Amino acid sequence: MKVKQKLREAVDLLYSRGCAGPEAYSRLLLECFRTADADQARRLQSHMQLHSFAPDNTFFHNRLLQIYAKSGNVSDAQHLFERMSRRDVFSWNALLSAYSKSGSVNDLLALFNQMPTYDTVSYNTIISGLVGHGCCNKAFDFFSRMQGEGFEPTDHTHVSVLNASSQLLDLKLGRQIHGWITSRNLRENVFVWNSLIDMYIRCGEIDLARWLFDRMDTRNIVSWNSMIYGHLRNGQPKKSIDLFHDMSFSGIKPDLVTVSSVLGAFLQIGTIEEAERLFREIEKRDQVCWTTMIVGYSQNGKEEDALTLFNEMLLDDIKPDGFTISSVVNVCARLASLDRGKVLHGKTILLGLEDDLLVSSALVDMYSKCGDTTDAWIVFKMMPSRNVVSWNAIIVGYAQNGLDQEALGLYQRMLQEKMKPDNITFVGVLSACSHAGLIECGWRYFHSMTELHGMKPTLDHYTCMINLLGRSGYMKEAVDIIQGMPDEPNNLIWSTLLFVSALNKDIEHGELAARHLFELEPLNAAPYIMLSNMYAASGRWDGMASLRSLMKDRNIRKIAAYSWIEIDNKVHKFVSDDRTHPQTDKIYNKLNGLIKKLQEAGFAPDTNLVLHDVSEEEKFESICYHSEKLALSFGLISKPLGTIPIRIVKNIRVCSDCHLFMKFVSRITQRSIVLRDSNRFHHFDNGQCSCRDSW
Incomplete structure (x- = not known):
């Protein structure tokens, strides 16, 4: 801001002195270009025309074009370009750059095809522009065309195509580009190496990314951040923390991106105290840091601390975004804290985030999990737009609160609005059928997953069906489902079978389920206690005593209610x-x-x-x-x-x-x-x- 203020003062001084020479205008116009000050550039342009100083000078027009391009000002760039009497490849590239930042893909391609001549910059601009618009496959077409026309790719080209590989998660293509760079013995460029590291991280090749990182002669803050985040993303939080310590020892000062990743790493390995210490040491915390710590508290059983920290965040004048608000709303849902959830809903309205899709969906879920289906419906009904998460929140919420028929009715309405259901949708639908005892309806919805929606039922859906059949006394059919499952039954499947066996006083199938649970979760007291209770209820005191003795020998303790x-x-x-x-x-x-x-x-x-x-x-x-x-x-x-x-x-x-x-x-x-x-x-x-x- 100070630089632009001085530039403005210099232009005012030039005007006050009256007519100055072309050199003075030239220097100031170049300074406008350097600082991307389009307003002062326009003033100088008009004054130059007033004094007849090279009004059609291509050099000055090109510099002004470049200013417009840098700011993405397509309309002014196009207007100036059309008024130019002479245009060279620099002029075309500058206009192309403006379109690559703010124009449509079709306009960008059309402009490139109009160009009378190309150079390496032209191809770099079109490739980076296409990657920026998400048209990565098209970008690779131009990369091939560039080489076919004899233009040698530059570091700028390599960064763009590597970013395209990252977006496409195309490891094979990324390896080919890496090989191409290596075969030409190109000098190390930190931006290219950062892009290579990022590509390997996004494609899941964390070891290759680390191999490259360890061989870099020069590392800036971006390199460290990429690698720290890469280890975290690939489930290696301890390596993220170790690398953070290496970074500190090397003298590189962490920025907020670094801190956010390291906070996440500390929180993943359960060292909430270390994360808190690091958080408190940060002088200026941004919204990402606050949100990361809030989520960390909530995921580590410190929901009350999460709510306290959110209030601190507001007192620190940090405006939360939709993700922050939805995270805190989820904390209220977990605590079933309706009063605090309502207060948070009010703050959401004051912040102007009530129409945020993530926030409103979280509010529907919160009200449902607090047992307030009336307010859940009001929020849902007032949403300006809905996605599958919104529908799932209201359908599952209704099913959990005993409004089974209403939940099934909402599912039908969801289909009428052409919204495609997902796995969670069917968990809600099948749960509603289970609680209402709608066996035929449940079978119909279960089969529709595959026949109508092309979805493979998950273990959660099989669990719902076992629950539905078992509650209705169809134990043989429930066991048949387990035996016909394409995947290995998990603890939830066997726990459900054990529960419905207890309801039906079916000790034979209860023992079957319990045996599997003893193998899957040998230290979980629940199956021992449930089977023990089944033995006691049927007068089999020897079986009960045997299980209680086994629990004592294995030091298995009952979860406190x-x-x-x-x-x-x-x-x-x-x-x-x-x-x-x-x-x-x-x-x-x-x-x-x-x-x-x-x-x-x-x-x-x-x-x-x-x-x-x-x-x-x-x-x-x-x-x-x-x-x-x-x-x-x-x-x-x-x-x-x-x-x-x-x-x-x-x-x-x-x-x-x-x-x-x-x-x-x-x-x-x-x-x-x-x-x-x-x-x-x-x-x-x-x-x-x-x-x-x-x-």
């Missing part, structure tokens, strides 16, 4: 029989009072779920003080009045006793309860649940 509830933007977490909360006495008094009222209304705790040889009183206490019941009691104490639902989240499936308890409480207290467990949402209203007692 816990629930949490958010009150006034603060999360309160409970475990079974929890006595650590500051309001423990009030919580237990409230819960015991509820149990007494419910028993008077016909509720009886299901002590059969306690599979231990203890007294009935101990069984009663064990079943009555589960974590979700404690969270509910605290919610009723904190929000005794009002129509806003009490929202609870549990990390595993809700047990049948707690499920029945919630139904009774919703009827006795006339309060709506929304419980999100590890499998689905339960909306309890007036003694009924949205899952229709199937979860």
Whole structure:
């Protein structure tokens, strides 16, 4: 800005002195060219014409053309070009450069074909322009034509065609260009080598990229950044960090691109503290750095820290983009924090990002995962445009919240709007069929994946079908599906079979599923406990004792069940029989009072779920003080009045006793309860649940 200010002052001084010689204009015009100051160049041009200083001088016109080309000013460049009485190849190249930056591909090609003569610059300009417009195959056609007409490619040419190979992910072509460069013993050019490294990284050849990097005589910041990012992209975060340390020792100062990659590397290998230390050491953090750290916190189980950091970002006057906002919205969805999600929605509107496709899709997903399908639908309905992610968010959200028929209706509407479904779409559709018990409908949608949409069902889709058939009692058909799968069944397949076996008290198939799970996940307690419970329920105490003994020998521990509830933007977490909360006495008094009222209304705790040889009183206490019941009691104490639902989240499936308890409480207290467990949402209203007692 200071350079342009001085240039403006120099032009004003020239005018104040009246008529100056051509040399003065020439020097100033060249300075305009150097600084790309088109406004001052126009002033000088008009003044030169006023004093009859070479108004048709090709040299000056070409320099002015080049200024327009550098700024991508096609209209002014075209206008000046048409007024020129004499044009040389430089003039044509300058206009071609303007079109390569801002013109259409068709206009660029048409202009090139009009040129009376070409040189190496002409070909370099058309090739780089085509690559910039994504027409990489066309660029290679001109690369071949260039050589066929006897023009020797330059470093600029090599950079362009290597970038084209990177875009096309064409390793074979990239290797050919590398070989061509090597065979001619061309001197090392850092820009060419950077392009070679980038090409190999994008094509997945990280070792070749590193081999080139290690042999570079001169490395600028771009070389280091490419290699650090390359290791990260190829799943080698430790090598990224090691290279970052090498870079620091070599005296190269990292920039924000470096820091963003290294933050990502630290976060991938779980060293969140190192990432945080590096982040805090940066004096000027850009939006990418803030977003990287926010995502890192959320991916490492530090959702609260992610939300705090986002607020810091706003206080630091860093404007978030759509990706940042959607990342924070996803954090709210993971926490089921509806209140903070709504606040964030308001900030999104203030920032003018409510119509951003990524943001609005994330908002639909957040409202759905917080059990608020009404607001999810409002956001979805107001979206100016939708993609498959948007449709998936609303379809899957409806299916998870028990609105199965509505989810299937939305799928039909999605097809009517010519939107192509993807794998996630069918997970939502098949889940809706499973929860609603629509076997024929589920089979029809499952077969349509291949027959109508040309998609190969994934393990997730087979899981949905096993769940659908097993819940309806068709265990043989569920096992037949597994045996006919083209891919090896994973732990999700066998876990689903084990679950539906338990529902049907089918110990034979339960044992089959459990054996596979013991091999796939030998330290996961869930299959041991589920099969053990099946043995106990059928009176096979020896089988139960054997499994419990095996768990002890292998030091396998049961995952602790816990629930949490958010009150006034603060999360309160409970475990079974929890006595650590500051309001423990009030919580237990409230819960015991509820149990007494419910028993008077016909509720009886299901002590059969306690599979231990203890007294009935101990069984009663064990079943009555589960974590979700404690969270509910605290919610009723904190929000005794009002129509806003009490929202609870549990990390595993809700047990049948707690499920029945919630139904009774919703009827006795006339309060709506929304419980999100590890499998689905339960909306309890007036003694009924949205899952229709199937979860």
